[in-house]
Amino acid sequence: MLTAAVRTLSGLSGNFTPPETMPTSHSLQDGFIDNHRSNDDAIRVRAELGAGLLAPHAFTSPKYLYDALGSKLFEAICELPEYYPTRTEAAIFDAHLSEIAESAGRGTTLIDLGAGNCAKAAKLFPTLLPAQYVPVDISAEFLRDAVNNLRQRFPHIEMTGIGLDFSGTLNLPESVRRDQRLFFYPGSSIGNFTPQEALAFLRRVRKACQPDGRADGGILIGVDLVKDKAILDAAYDDALGVTAAFNLNLLRHLNHLLDADFDVRDWRHRGFFNPESSRIEMHLEARSNVTVQWKGGRRSFDRGERIHTENSYKYTQESFVMLLEQAEFGEIQVWTDPRGWFMVCHARAA
Numbered sequence: 001m002l003t004a005a006v007r008t009l010s011g012l013s014g015n016f017t018p019p020e021t022m023p024t025s026h027s028l029q030d031g032f033i034d035n036h037r038s039n040d041d042a043i044r045v046r047a048e049l050g051a052g053l054l055a056p057h058a059f060t061s062p063k064y065l066y067d068a069l070g071s072k073l074f075e076a077i078c079e080l081p082e083y084y085p086t087r088t089e090a091a092i093f094d095a096h097l098s099e100i101a102e103s104a105g106r107g108t109t110l111i112d113l114g115a116g117n118c119a120k121a122a123k124l125f126p127t128l129l130p131a132q133y134v135p136v137d138i139s140a141e142f143l144r145d146a147v148n149n150l151r152q153r154f155p156h157i158e159m160t161g162i163g164l165d166f167s168g169t170l171n172l173p174e175s176v177r178r179d180q181r182l183f184f185y186p187g188s189s190i191g192n193f194t195p196q197e198a199l200a201f202l203r204r205v206r207k208a209c210q211p212d213g214r215a216d217g218g219i220l221i222g223v224d225l226v227k228d229k230a231i232l233d234a235a236y237d238d239a240l241g242v243t244a245a246f247n248l249n250l251l252r253h254l255n256h257l258l259d260a261d262f263d264v265r266d267w268r269h270r271g272f273f274n275p276e277s278s279r280i281e282m283h284l285e286a287r288s289n290v291t292v293q294w295k296g297g298r299r300s301f302d303r304g305e306r307i308h309t310e311n312s313y314k315y316t317q318e319s320f321v322m323l324l325e326q327a328e329f330g331e332i333q334v335w336t337d338p339r340g341w342f343m344v345c346h347a348r349a350a
Helices: 039-053 068-077 084-104 119-128 140-153 195-209 229-235 242-258 317-326
Strands: 032-034 109-113 132-137 161-163 181-185 218-224 267-274 279-286 290-294 297-301 306-313 329-336 342-349
Touching: 032 140, 039 242, 039 290, 039 297, 068 140, 068 242, 084 119, 084 218, 084 229, 084 329, 084 342, 109 119, 119 132, 119 181, 132 140, 140 161, 181 195, 195 218, 195 317, 229 267, 242 267, 242 279, 242 306, 317 329, 317 342
Parallel strands: 032 161, 109 132, 109 181, 132 161, 181 218
Antiparallel strands: 218 342, 267 279, 279 306, 290 297, 329 342
């Protein structure tokens, strides 16, 4: 799962590309920049969502799972016994943090992509000692609260929070330091991209590592690995139904964004591992024939018809290291848990 992911209108979901530069109207206030306030952004979001819902196989981008409530539900998912990625990744950091800090360096500009509640990065602060912390998340309201709380705990660290859909661009404002940029992308969110999209995303990260052509930037990333199907299925369709609530909350968010009339009671959650594609798929399935209307659009869904809401690709160690190398990262270091379920990588911009 992720806090933001790239999609194309011809693929699973419809990604819009944000402006190439940060709008001047979105000024830095209290160390926070919200890049989601213009009418143009709202128009693009409605166009993207409408195109996805009217596609032959309806879809939405997983980034829309993360409104304020969706972000809180994902926090709950991370506490579930079935959802192994969060605790497995945390165990890797606990076991190897000194090695990771030696590889990544201290005093970095730590740019936390899909920061959420910022808890994962905060655990690294005492060891990595970042000179600046830059959390980035599409859920601006949720992120603002998290950053305000974090400032009270770490007043000595400069912080600049950014509410931004980073899936289409990684152009950062001037307030973000250019030295020793370390992009932090934990939680296997890279899996929300297709492998081709993941490569394009990693290339954008590599470029953003070196805004002045300096070879001192890098990426610290968590990657979920291929494993038994039953383990993967349970992780995305838990017994308590928290993941189902997370997925169904998307409909409430769509009602807000599109002025739509989705009724959550008309839909059920489906989450499963597709071994042929090496990916988890999440869908919302119509319980009966239903017609949905929104501003500028309308669609009838037959019973059993689905809206595809998320993918989460799973890698082998070898295939992901190859992806980093194709994106022109080098000096790749890998740490895994004893079962080989998850890995953390640090790589430098070559």
